[in-house]
Amino acid sequence: MDEFSIAGQVVGGKFGDIIIRQKSGNDLEIGDLMVSEENGSFLILQVFSLEYGSQIQDRMQQMMSGVNLEQGSDAQFYEPEFVNYVLARIKPLARVYNENCEVKIPKSLPSFFNKLRLITKDDLKFLQKEKDSIFVGYIRSGSKVIKEAEVWLPAEDVFSHHVLIPATTGRGKSNLVKTILWHVLDSNKVGALVLDAHDEYFGRIGVGLKDHPRAKDNLVYYTPSNPPVGANRLTINLQSIRPEHFEGIVDFSDAQFQAIRTYHWKSKDGWLTTLMLTDPDSATDQIAASTMSVIQRKMRLILGLTKDEEGHLVSKHEVFDSATKGFTTVDDIVQDIEQGKVVILDTSRLGDEAELIVGNIIASKLFEKYKAYKAVGELARKPVVTVIIEEAPRVIGVDVLTRNNDNIYATIAKEGRKFKVGLMAITQLSSVIPRTILANMNTKIILGNEMKQEREAIIASASQDLSEDDRNIASLDKGEAIISSIFVPFAMPVKIPLFEDIVKEKGSKVRPEKTKVF
Amino acid sequence: MLFAHLSDIHLGFQKHEALQKIEQTVFEKALDECISRKVDFILIPGDLFHVNIPEMRVQKFAFAKFRQVHEAGIPVYVVYGSHDSSPVSNSVIDLLVAIGYISKVTKVKDSEDGKIVLDFLVDPKTGAKICGFSGLKVGKDREYYEKLDRDSLEVESGFKIFLFHGGISDMKTEAGIERDHMPLSLLPKNFDYYAGGHMHKWNHQSFDGYSNVVYPGTPFAGFHSDLEENSKGQKRGFVLVEFEDKIKDVSFVELENTSYEIIEIDANNRKADSINKELLEKTQGIDPVNKVVIIKIDGEMTSGKTSDVDISGIRESLYQREASAVEISKNRLTSLEYRITEAKGENKAEIETNVFSENIGQLQFKAKNLIGDLGVALAKKLLSELGQPALENEKKADYASRIRQDALGVLGLKLDDS
Numbered sequence: 001m002d003e004f005s006i007a008g009q010v011v012g013g014k015f016g017d018i019i020i021r022q023k024s025g026n027d028l029e030i031g032d033l034m035v036s037e038e039n040g041s042f043l044i045l046q047v048f049s050l051e052y053g054s055q056i057q058d059r060m061q062q063m064m065s066g067v068n069l070e071q072g073s074d075a076q077f078y079e080p081e082f083v084n085y086v087l088a089r090i091k092p093l094a095r096v097y098n099e100n101c102e103v104k105i106p107k108s109l110p111s112f113f114n115k116l117r118l119i120t121k122d123d124l125k126f127l128q129k130e131k132d133s134i135f136v137g138y139i140r141s142g143s144k145v146i147k148e149a150e151v152w153l154p155a156e157d158v159f160s161h162h163v164l165i166p167a168t169t170g171r172g173k174s175n176l177v178k179t180i181l182w183h184v185l186d187s188n189k190v191g192a193l194v195l196d197a198h199d200e201y202f203g204r205i206g207v208g209l210k211d212h213p214r215a216k217d218n219l220v221y222y223t224p225s226n227p228p229v230g231a232n233r234l235t236i237n238l239q240s241i242r243p244e245h246f247e248g249i250v251d252f253s254d255a256q257f258q259a260i261r262t263y264h265w266k267s268k269d270g271w272l273t274t275l276m277l278t279d280p281d282s283a284t285d286q287i288a289a290s291t292m293s294v295i296q297r298k299m300r301l302i303l304g305l306t307k308d309e310e311g312h313l314v315s316k317h318e319v320f321d322s323a324t325k326g327f328t329t330v331d332d333i334v335q336d337i338e339q340g341k342v343v344i345l346d347t348s349r350l351g352d353e354a355e356l357i358v359g360n361i362i363a364s365k366l367f368e369k370y371k372a373y374k375a376v377g378e379l380a381r382k383p384v385v386t387v388i389i390e391e392a393p394r395v396i397g398v399d400v401l402t403r404n405n406d407n408i409y410a411t412i413a414k415e416g417r418k419f420k421v422g423l424m425a426i427t428q429l430s431s432v433i434p435r436t437i438l439a440n441m442n443t444k445i446i447l448g449n450e451m452k453q454e455r456e457a458i459i460a461s462a463s464q465d466l467s468e469d470d471r472n473i474a475s476l477d478k479g480e481a482i483i484s485s486i487f488v489p490f491a492m493p494v495k496i497p498l499f500e501d502i503v504k505e506k507g508s509k510v511r512p513e514k515t516k517v518f
Numbered sequence: 519m520l521f522a523h524l525s526d527i528h529l530g531f532q533k534h535e536a537l538q539k540i541e542q543t544v545f546e547k548a549l550d551e552c553i554s555r556k557v558d559f560i561l562i563p564g565d566l567f568h569v570n571i572p573e574m575r576v577q578k579f580a581f582a583k584f585r586q587v588h589e590a591g592i593p594v595y596v597v598y599g600s601h602d603s604s605p606v607s608n609s610v611i612d613l614l615v616a617i618g619y620i621s622k623v624t625k626v627k628d629s630e631d632g633k634i635v636l637d638f639l640v641d642p643k644t645g646a647k648i649c650g651f652s653g654l655k656v657g658k659d660r661e662y663y664e665k666l667d668r669d670s671l672e673v674e675s676g677f678k679i680f681l682f683h684g685g686i687s688d689m690k691t692e693a694g695i696e697r698d699h700m701p702l703s704l705l706p707k708n709f710d711y712y713a714g715g716h717m718h719k720w721n722h723q724s725f726d727g728y729s730n731v732v733y734p735g736t737p738f739a740g741f742h743s744d745l746e747e748n749s750k751g752q753k754r755g756f757v758l759v760e761f762e763d764k765i766k767d768v769s770f771v772e773l774e775n776t777s778y779e780i781i782e783i784d785a786n787n788r789k790a791d792s793i794n795k796e797l798l799e800k801t802q803g804i805d806p807v808n809k810v811v812i813i814k815i816d817g818e819m820t821s822g823k824t825s826d827v828d829i830s831g832i833r834e835s836l837y838q839r840e841a842s843a844v845e846i847s848k849n850r851l852t853s854l855e856y857r858i859t860e861a862k863g864e865n866k867a868e869i870e871t872n873v874f875s876e877n878i879g880q881l882q883f884k885a886k887n888l889i890g891d892l893g894v895a896l897a898k899k900l901l902s903e904l905g906q907p908a909l910e911n912e913k914k915a916d917y918a919s920r921i922r923q924d925a926l927g928v929l930g931l932k933l934d935d936s
């Protein structure tokens with residue numbers, strides 16, 4: 001190590017809380033990654049706290065300040081870089097062995113008085129892109145981005161073991177999801193169902209996933225009205241809806257659910273239309289008129305259904321159809337996902353519950369099929385599937401799961417891993433997701449969060465020890481993240497590139513060429 | 519004013535003589551109807567023929583009928599379908615165009631700069647403005663729509679018709695149809711009528727910006743499954759459209775084709791003997807005289823080979839009882855004992871190797887060259903020989919004989935070895 005690269009020296013502390021003195025001229029930051037070269041290996045350490053140190057007593061310093069401030073003089077310390085300095089508290093993240101780039105969890109301290117330097121790209125050679133992996137961002141040391149050190153996660157493992165993206169508004173979560181999906185689009189190894197509540201991923205206006213060079217083959221976009229050229233109309237026939245799709249999403253009483261099941265049993269595929277068009281006073285099986293009225297009112301509100309003047313059932317937001325359209329939409333979507341495509345559903349016109357029901361219908365079918373594939377030994381040939389859901393506590397929150405039965409999202413979170421179906425849950429409120437589910441989410445991409453309670457929930461369920469990272473998480477800027485996962489050797493600080501920059505660099509370019517038409 | 523819309527006639531598809539007759543009769547009846555109803559023009563958006571150059575018999579009756587239509591002063595507007603298209607204008611459609619019996623409506627004004635600008639063909643009598651695209655195999659025509667300059671078409675005033683040949687996913691009524699489909703949004707908006715081909719069932723729907731998207735379906739059959747649908751009561755025919763400056767009425771004209779009997783057998787968890795027994799009982803219980811008999815056997819047998827199900831005997835007896843045709847579908851009949859396991863690969867050759875390798879373990883032969891890696895190599899070679907196309911101008915019988923000889927050669931056998 002040359003003298004110029006030295007940033008500090010170990011002067012004390014204990015395992016997990018090592019104190020170094022910062023070399024003058026350096027400007028260490030919270031989150032900076034440092035390297036302590038040892039015999040045959042090196043330690044990667046991270047700054048988690050900074051404080052002042054001085055050889056002069058506090059009272060003396062305060063008096064000198066008084067002289068400067070009150071008498072207008074400019075008193076200086078003699079050789080100030082020796083007497084006043086910065087102490088950084090650092091923790092070891094990983095030990096890397098020089099010979100084979102093997103990365104292990106550190107179990108010892110760096111040598112006392114060892115000189116440390118800031119990390120460089122050469123120290124991160126172990127971060128190699130594996131086949132079928134997904135790019136998440138660049139390694140970040142403090143606020144410095146090491147662009148040569150890209151972080152790639154093994155796609156099949158990460159997606160089947162569920163991903164949690166905890167973030168508050170404006171910290172770059174949609175940028176992160178778009179970045180991940182952009183790389184998912186590179187191949188057909190991962191199928192994704194995206195419930196896009198803000199219609200922000202496809203890029204209907206401005207850049208989006210549609211600009212990916214393979215979007216034509218691997219991206220499918222469904223929107224309820226006025227689909228752009230090449231996109232699909234999101235219309236689901238009411239015959240695709242079954243009573244269980246409401247479970248864990250809509251609050252129906254036992255009597256109401258019983259009535260719903262009765263109609264399903266009696267009218268089969270056309271049950272919902274029959275139920276909605278039946279006069280409450282003439283309901284079958286002695287179902288009380290009041291029960292029927294409540295069910296009809298709830299369905300009307302949730303699914304946006306109304307009766308037109310000819311007595312036909314119509315959907316206000318055009319997503320549900322009771323007549324001739326949308327018979328195969330669910331099957332088509334499931335088929336696309338099974339082929340490793342990214343399917344985006346623009347649910348921005350739907351209410352919360354309707355959006356979740358649409359997702360429920362598709363995710364249930366997908367999950368059933370994947371279970372069947374496992375039963376016949378065909379699962380290995382299928383791509384891993386991820387279901388991306390925003391505001392995840394709506395379906396996997398403590399109150400929802402205690403109030404209602406499990407819904408498909410909770411089922412996937414609990415047992416989807418066995419069937420190569422995972423959840424990518426995005427939330428501002430990790431604290432309201434049960435610990436059992438949080439613990440199953442084996443990759444967490446933590447963006448900035450100013451709420452202490454939320455940070456505590458994330459830290460408590462992280463795959464690595466983040467107990468000293470509370471302030472670090474609080475101070476994450478937009479686009480900065482920490483990846484805690486069982487698939488990375490240590491909690492990795494990353495910088496997620498701006499999606500617009502990715503599109504600019506790698507997006508499809510229109511090549512004017514003559515087309516032969518015959 | 520009135521026009522007729524037919525599609526997916528698939529002339530030349532039928533191999534059985536009785537079915538060929540029905541195919542011809544239905545086609546002639548449809549065009550006779552058009553003449554007698556004095557339509558102003560006829561639209562045929564693709565798959566008029568089953569192949570680009572059908573046998574002479576088919577060409578002969580098709581030309582004769584189109585001459586009649588031409589002499590009746592009825593223009594016929596067409597696009598290629600996925601079955602009868604030819605990238606080098608080497609289709610019998612082009613012959614019909616050349617002698618003026620029909621007109622292709624695809625008129626490209628410009629296709630430079632990554633855009634395709636279409637021009638309208640104007641029907642001289644009614645002033646209807648018509649344009650459209652042909653359908654290509656495996657959805658390759660999708661590129662046309664992606665590059666189409668739709669603005670110029672959408673702003674055009676007047677009564678407009680768009681011809682296309684392709685499945686529209688928004689109109690699918692059954693899951694599991696693997697044929698290529700495209701979203702409706704690929705078609706230009708604001709036409710009065712969208713004359714579709716490719717979907718074999720009558721379907722008429724309207725959407726925002728797309729009024730009257732219509733498939734008449736095949737008037738008889740273009741796939742084997744169509745005959746099965748017919749036997750279950752699927753209506754076949756064509757569409758008549760009344761219009762002025764807007765569509766006034768769209769109606770379906772049903773054409774009778776023939777009488778059917780269908781026998782369906784569920785082979786799941788059964789053995790060949792029991793299936794044969796049910797097959798015999800069911801065939802004895804029908805009156806097959808002058809009827810097309812469809813036999814459909816689906817499911818997974820518990821043991822034995824699918825060939826143990828005695829089809830030929832049943833077929834023979836039905837013909838003796840004067841069935842006009844017997845169509846047997848056992849594509850979805852499998853056996854637990856001999857199930858083909860699928861396998862993936864990066865390319866065709868790799869997929870073939872992997873499928874053979876996955877499945878060859880099921881075979882038990884004494885001959886070493888039929889099992890293991892040798893067996894896989896032999897199977898691949900045999901498949902390659904069997905996949906050889908016919909030579910130019912080669913007669914069908916010569917082609918069959920050559921392929922048979924080559925295949926036997928691969929197996930190291932001679933014809934009299936049996």
